[in-house]
Amino acid sequence: MKTLLRTVSAFVILTMAGSAFAQIPKPEASDPEAFTGRSEPKSGTGKEWMVAAANPLAVQAGADILAAGGSALDAAIAVNLVLNLVEPQSSGIGGGAFIVHWDAKASSLRTYDGREEAPKAAAENRFLTKDGKPMGRMQAIVGGKSVGVPGLVRVMELAHKNHGKLPWARLFQPAIALAENGFAISPRLNALLAGDRNLAMIEPARSFYYDAGGQAKAAGVILKNPAFAATLREIAAKGADAFYTGAIAADIVQTVESAPQNPGDMTLDDLKAYKAVERPPVCGGYRTYKVCGMGPPSSGGIGVIQSLAILEPHNLRALGPKSPVSYHLMAEAGRLSFADRAVYMADPDSVPVPTEALIAPDYLKARAALVKEDQRLPVAEAGKVPAKHAFVTADSPELPSTTHFSIVDRDGNAVAMTSTIESGFGSRLMTKGGFILNNQLTDFSYEDVAEKRTVANRVAGEKRPRSSMTPTIVFNKDGKLEMVLGSPGGPAIVGFVVKTLVAMIDWDMSPANAAASPFVLGMGNNVILEEGLEPVKTDLEKLGHTVRVNNSASGIHAIRVTKDGLVGGADPRREGVVIGK
Numbered sequence: 001m002k003t004l005l006r007t008v009s010a011f012v013i014l015t016m017a018g019s020a021f022a023q024i025p026k027p028e029a030s031d032p033e034a035f036t037g038r039s040e041p042k043s044g045t046g047k048e049w050m051v052a053a054a055n056p057l058a059v060q061a062g063a064d065i066l067a068a069g070g071s072a073l074d075a076a077i078a079v080n081l082v083l084n085l086v087e088p089q090s091s092g093i094g095g096g097a098f099i100v101h102w103d104a105k106a107s108s109l110r111t112y113d114g115r116e117e118a119p120k121a122a123a124e125n126r127f128l129t130k131d132g133k134p135m136g137r138m139q140a141i142v143g144g145k146s147v148g149v150p151g152l153v154r155v156m157e158l159a160h161k162n163h164g165k166l167p168w169a170r171l172f173q174p175a176i177a178l179a180e181n182g183f184a185i186s187p188r189l190n191a192l193l194a195g196d197r198n199l200a201m202i203e204p205a206r207s208f209y210y211d212a213g214g215q216a217k218a219a220g221v222i223l224k225n226p227a228f229a230a231t232l233r234e235i236a237a238k239g240a241d242a243f244y245t246g247a248i249a250a251d252i253v254q255t256v257e258s259a260p261q262n263p264g265d266m267t268l269d270d271l272k273a274y275k276a277v278e279r280p281p282v283c284g285g286y287r288t289y290k291v292c293g294m295g296p297p298s299s300g301g302i303g304v305i306q307s308l309a310i311l312e313p314h315n316l317r318a319l320g321p322k323s324p325v326s327y328h329l330m331a332e333a334g335r336l337s338f339a340d341r342a343v344y345m346a347d348p349d350s351v352p353v354p355t356e357a358l359i360a361p362d363y364l365k366a367r368a369a370l371v372k373e374d375q376r377l378p379v380a381e382a383g384k385v386p387a388k389h390a391f392v393t394a395d396s397p398e399l400p401s402t403t404h405f406s407i408v409d410r411d412g413n414a415v416a417m418t419s420t421i422e423s424g425f426g427s428r429l430m431t432k433g434g435f436i437l438n439n440q441l442t443d444f445s446y447e448d449v450a451e452k453r454t455v456a457n458r459v460a461g462e463k464r465p466r467s468s469m470t471p472t473i474v475f476n477k478d479g480k481l482e483m484v485l486g487s488p489g490g491p492a493i494v495g496f497v498v499k500t501l502v503a504m505i506d507w508d509m510s511p512a513n514a515a516a517s518p519f520v521l522g523m524g525n526n527v528i529l530e531e532g533l534e535p536v537k538t539d540l541e542k543l544g545h546t547v548r549v550n551n552s553a554s555g556i557h558a559i560r561v562t563k564d565g566l567v568g569g570a571d572p573r574r575e576g577v578v579i580g581k
Contacts, residue, residue, distance in 0.1 A: 038516075038572045038573045039572045040516075040572060041510075041512040041513050041515070041516040041569065041572055042512055042569065042570040042571075042572055042576065042577055042578060043510060043511065043512035043567065043568060043569050043570075043578060044567075044568045044569075044570075044577070044578025044579060044580045045565060045566060045567055045568070045580055046565055046566040046568075046579075046580020046581050047565040047566070047580075047581065048410040048566075048580075048581045049063075049066045049072075049407075049408055049409050049410045049566070049580065049581055050406075050407070050408050050559050050566040050568050050578065050579070050580035050581075051063050051066065051075060051079065051405070051406075051407050051568075051578070051579050051580075052405060052406045052407075052511075052557035052558065052559055052568040052569065052570050052576065052577075052578040053079050053083065053403070053404075053405035053406075053557055053570075053576050053577075054083065054087055054090070054403050054404075054405065054555050054557065054570075054571075054574045054575060054576040055082070055083060055086045055087050055186070055574075055575055055576060056575070056576070056577045057082055057085075057086050057178065057183060058079045058080075058082040058083045058086060058087070058405070059079070059405075059576065059577050059578070059579050060174075060579065061075075061078040061079055061081075061082040061174035061175070062075035062076070062078050062079040062405070062407060062579075063075075063579040063581070064078070064174060065078045065166065065170075065171065065174075066407075066409055066410070066581075067581065068166065068170075069165065069166065070164075070165055070166040070170075070171070070409070071163055071164060071165040071166070071409050071411070071413055072101070072163075072407040072408060072409040072413040072414055072415040073099075073101060073159050073160060073162075073163035073164055073413070073415055074160070074164050074165055074166045074170075074171055075407050075409065075415070076099070076156075076159075076405065076407055076415045076417050077156050077160060077164075077171040077172075078171045078172075078173075078174050078175070079405050079407070080097070080152070080156065080405075080417065080419055081093070081171070081172060081174070081175035081232065082174055082175045082178060083403055083405075083419070084175065084228070084435060085175060085178055085179055085183060085225060085228065086178070086183055086186065086189070087189070087403055088189075088425065088435075088436055089189065089192050089196075089421075089424045089425045090402055090403040090419075090420070090421065090424075090488065090555075091152075091402065091403045091419035091420055091421055092152070092419075092421055092435050092436055093150060093152050093153050093231075093235075093243065093435050094150050094152075094252075094421055094426060094431070094435045094436050094437040094438055095116065095150055095151075095152055095419065095420050095421035095422070095426065095437075095438040095440065096114045096115045096116040096148070096150060096151035096152050096155070096419070096420060096438065096440065097114045097151065097152050097155055097156075097417055097418060097419035097420070097469075098111070098112065098113060098114065098115065098294045098298055098300075098417070098418050098467070098469050098471050099111065099112040099114070099155060099159050099415060099416075099417045099471065100281065100292065100293060100294060100415070100416040100417070100471040100472065100473050101159060101162075101163055101413070101414070101415055102412075102413060102414040102415075102473050102481055102484075103163065103413055104411055104412030104413050104414075104481065105411065105412075105413075107479070109281050109283075109292055109473065110162070110278060110281070111278070111279055111280070111281045111293075111294050111295070112155050112158060112159050112276060112277070112278055112279075113151075113155065113276065113277040113278070113279050113294070113297065113298075113464075114151035114152055114154060114155025114156070114158075114276045115151055115297050115298075115347075115440075115464040115465070115467060116148030116149055116150055116151050116438055116440040116441070116464065116465070117148055117149045117151065117270075117274055117462060117463065117464050118148055118149075118441055118444075118459060118460065118461055118462060118463050118464075118465070119148075119149065119264070119265050119266045119267065119270045119461060119462075120267070120269070120270055120273075120461040120462055121265040121267075121461060122265070122441070122459055122460065122461045122462075122463075123459065123460075123461070124446075124449045124458055124459050124460070125449065125459075126145055126441065126444075126446065126459045127140040127145065127146075127441075127442065127444075127446040127459070128446065128449065128450050132450060133450060134446055134447040134449075134450040135446075137442070138198065139262075140262070140442050140446070141422075141423050141427065141428075141439045141442050142198050142202075142261050142262070142427060142428050142439075143259040143260070143261035143262030143263065143264070143427060143428075143429070144255070144256040144257060144258075144259035144261075144262055144263045144264030144265075144266070144427070144429065145259075145262040145263070145264045145265075145441065146262065146264075146422075146427050146438075146439035146440070146441045146442045147256050147264055147266060147426075147427050147429065147437045147438060147439065147440075147441065148438055148440040148441045148464075148465070149266065149270050149271055149274045150243075150252075150274075150437070150438060151274065151276060152419060153235060153240045153243040153244070154240050154243075154244065154274055154275065154276040155276035156240075157239060157240040157276070158276040158278070159276075163413070168236065168239065169236040169237060171236075172232045172233070172235065172236035173236075175228075175229075175232055176229045176232050176233060176236070179224065179225040179226065179228045179229035179232065179434070180224065180226060180229045181224070182222035182223055182224040183222065183223060184219075184220050184221070184222055184223075185217055185218065185219050185220065185221050185222075185223055186219060186575055187219040187575075188574065188575050189219075190216055190217070190218060190219040192424060192425075193209050193210070193216035193217070194215075194216040196424060196425055196428075198425075198428045199425045199428045200214055200216070202260065202428050202429065202430075203430075204430050204432065205425070205428065205429075205430040205436065208223075208225075208430065209223075225434045226434075227432060227433055227434030228433065228434030228435055229434075230433070230434075231248060231433040231434055231435065234247075234248060235248070243271075244271045244272055244274060245268070245271070245272055248431075248433055249268055249271045249272070250268065251431045251432050251433050252266070252271065252431055252433075252437065253266055253267060253268055253271070255429050255430075255431045255432070255437060256429065256437065259427075259429055273462075277349075279294075279295055279296075279348075280295060281293065281294070281295065281301070282294070282295040282301040282302055282305060282355060282359060283305070284304075284305030284306075284308065284309060284359050284364075285309075285312075286308040286309070286311075286312060286501070286505065287312065287505055287506075288476065288477040289474050289475065289476060289477070289482070289483075289505060290474065290475040290476075290479070291304060291305060291308060291472065291474050291501065292472070292473050292474070292475070293305075293416075293470055293471060293472045293473070294469065294470065294471055295348070295355055296345055296346065296347065296348045296353040296355060296466075297345070297346065297347040297348065297464045297465070297466055297467055298466075298467040298468065298469050298470065299341040299345035299466055299467065299468055299494070300467065300468050300469050300470030300471075300472075300493055300494055300497070301470060301472070302337075302340070302341075302345070302355065302358050302359055303337040303338070303340075303341055303468070303470070303494035304470055304472060304494055304497050304498055304501075305359045305364075306333070306336065306337040306340065306358065306359065306364060306367065307330075307333040307334060307336075307337045307494060307495075307498045308333075308498065308501065309359075309364035309365075309367070309368055310329075310332070310333035310336060310337070310364070310367055310368045310371055311329055311330065311333050311368075311498075311502065312368065313368050314329050314371075314373065316329070316502055316506040316507070317506045317507065320507065321503065321507050321509075321517065324536045324539035324540060325373050326502075327520040327529070327533065327536050327540065328373070328376070328539075328540055328543055328545070329371065329373065330495070330498060330499060330502070330520050330522065331520050331521070331522030331527045331540070331545065332371045332376070332377055332380075332522060333371065333498070333522065334494065334495050334498070334520075334521055334522030334523060335377065335380035335522040335523065335524065335525075336367055336370065336371070336377070336380050336383075337494060338380070338491070338494075338522070338523045338524065339380045339381055339382045339383075339524075340358055340382050340383060341466075341468075341491075342382065343382040343456070344358060344382065344385070344387065344456065345456065345457065345466050346456035346457045346466050347457075347463045347464040347465070347466070349463075349464070350460060350462075350463045350464075351456045351457075352387070353456075354385045354386060354387045357385035357386055357387070358383075358385060360385075363383060363385060366383070367383055374543070375543060375544070376543045376544040376545055378544070379525075380522075380524070380525075402418060402419065402420035402421075402422075402469065402488030402489070402490070402493075402555070403418070403419055403420070403488055403555055404416070404417070404418045404419075404469075404471065404485075404486035404487050404488055404555055404556070404557055405417055405486075405557050406484040406485055406486065406557045406558060406559045406568070407484070407559075408481075408484060408559050408561065408566055412481060414473055414481055414484045414559075415484070416471035416472055416473050416484045416485065416486050417471055417486075418469040418470065418471045418486045418487075418488070418493075420438070420440070420467075420469065420488070421436060421437070421438040421439070421440070422438050422439045422440045422442065422443060423439050423442070426438045426439045427439040440465055441459065441465060443457075443465035443466060443467065444457055444458060444459040444463075444465045444466075445457040445458055445466075446458070446459055468489075468490060468491045468492075468493045468494060469486070469493060470486055470487070470493045470494055470497045471486040472484075472485050472486055472497055472501075474501070480561070481561050482560060482561050483501070483504065483511075483558065483559070483560050483561070484558065484559045485497060485500055485501075485511075485556065485557065485558035485559070486556070486557070487500070487554050487555055487556040487557075487571070488553070488554065488555045489552060489553075489554050489555075491523060492519075492521050492523075492528075492552060492554070495519060495520070495521040495522070495523075496519055496554045496556055497556075499514075499517060499518075499519050499520065500514045500515060500517070500556050500558060501514075503517045504558070504560065510560075510567060510569060511558040511559060511560050511567055511568055511569030512568070512569030512570070512578075513569070514556075514558060514569060515556035515557070515558055515569040515570065515571045515572070516569070516571070516572050518530040518531075518532045518533045519552070519554065520533065520536075525546055526546050526547075526548060527540060527545045527546065527547045527548070528547075528548050528549075528550050528552075529547055529548070529549050529550070530549070530550070530551060530552065531549055531550070531551050533549070534549055537549060551573075552573070553573050553574060554571055554573055554574075555571045555573065555574045555576065556569070556571040557569070557570055557571060557576060557578075559578075565580075566580050568580060
């Protein structure tokens with residue numbers, strides 16, 4: 001614990017001097033979690049264990065747990081709780097998560113769904129105006145109607161019962177200590193607070209994050225959150241039931257019901273009824289590797305498997321990371337997987353999702369045959385698979401405010417965990433208990449409902465909205481653990497994970513360089529290139545692509561198991577680091 005607290009002052013010095021984050025551009029107010037600059041690639045090595053996550057304080061918390069004999073899952077809980085404090089725009093106990101867990105001794109891969117759920121009273125017209133028109137994005141996001149029943153605490157408890165070594169309460173100590181003693185506001189958090197006009201208008205977040213004049217508290221200011229410490233103490237002592245019943249649950253309901261904009265209809269019964277779910281993983285091959293991830297309600301695992309299968313017939317190693325053809329192929333793979341996502345993906349407990357058909361070898365070969373190295377596919381349409389529903393394409397523009405971390409412990413167990421509150425600072429509603437509530441329900445495809453289109457991912461009571469979160473674990477040809485990775489980024493997550501895997505597998509990049517490598521995203525008819533790939537833009541446009549150059553605050557955190565030990569990389573677009581031993 002002393003190690004963690006000493007890191008607070010060191011982190012202030014690190015981020016305020018010499019880092020690319022020291023002078024970061026002010027984000028656009030409309031950007032959910034803006035790009036705020038980047039540093040050099042960040043790496044780490046270890047022989048026994050490793051943690052890679054989006055903030056040094058969270059990484060240190062996980063490292064301290066592993067050093068104390070905790071499991072990868074134990075460390076994941078400690079990391080996530082600290083991120084709630086230091087990266088509140090991205091995740092927290094007011095949101096949800098997906099966990100992919102590898103048990104080395106049992107050779108067992110298990111996946112856990114802690115996705116938020118709509119209140120029982122939720123109906124299709126939830127985000128429509130009185131005249132039946134869809135609300136604007138921010139109009140729908142801010143307030144109580146967008147808040148889903150949080151799943152993070154329940155899924156952490158479920159996974160801990162199966163994979164934890166240290167006592168549950170022990171895992172809360174780092175976050176409690178930071179909440180009580182304070183932590184330094186980072187430059188990135190300061191910039192995001194300064195750019196968010198909605199959070200600055202709603203109490204109690206306004207008084208907590210902003211000064212009397214309404215200005216975001218400055219980078220380096222020590223922020224304490226005794227209310228959150230009290231909340232964590234209650235959950236640590238009494239388990240997840242303390243969150244879903246009693247005073248904490250009542251506080252959540254009151255915050256949602258009394259929201260100054262779009263008051264919601266969540267009830268105590270909704271919270272009490274919430275369950276985390278263990279679901280079967282989805283896996284597919286790429287080169288000599290087996291790539292595994294989260295199935296529905298996430299579209300991420302299927303999307304990665306599909307994209308890699310479409311890329312596999314092409315010699316990306318020979319083409320290399322500078323070839324326009326490489327980026328054309330990744331864009332085309334993204335477009336095709338995105339098309340399937342838009343039609344078929346939804347909560348499998350509410351809608352039959354043809355998961356096996358979408359990753360069947362023959363289907364993937366047929367999809368791969370559509371892609372040519374010298375021409376753009378004019379229209380990327382969903383494929384035809386046996387399905388029990390006849391839904392049409394539905395867009396749900398998830399906003400990229402999420403976090404991912406990767407952990408390997410001394411026993412060879414691994415956790416890839418992606419956690420979110422959806423938009424930057426979620427619904428902008430902060431409870432009296434010191435945490436921000438999600439706006440996950442705007443991940444439903446409500447604009448299609450306004451147009452009378454029957455879509456799989458429509459709003460319904462007790463239903464989980466579609467996600468793109470893609471926690472991923474990769475095994476080598478001998479079935480041994482080799483890679484643990486994932487990223488935030490909304491629907492761009494699949495593209496971020498795919499480019500990182502291609503960089504490590506085909507182009508022999510280290511995890512740090514793979515995470516730092518530029519991205520190309522193919523979604524619908526558009527292609528997005530990261531700054532630095534401008535020379536590729538002209539070549540892609542000659543093939544018929546509509547190309548936009550943009551930056552994104554991806555947060556790729558990857559670990560690779562090598563013959564010499566563990567090698568990790570932290571995305572330079574955020575403030576994360578890697579610690580290994």
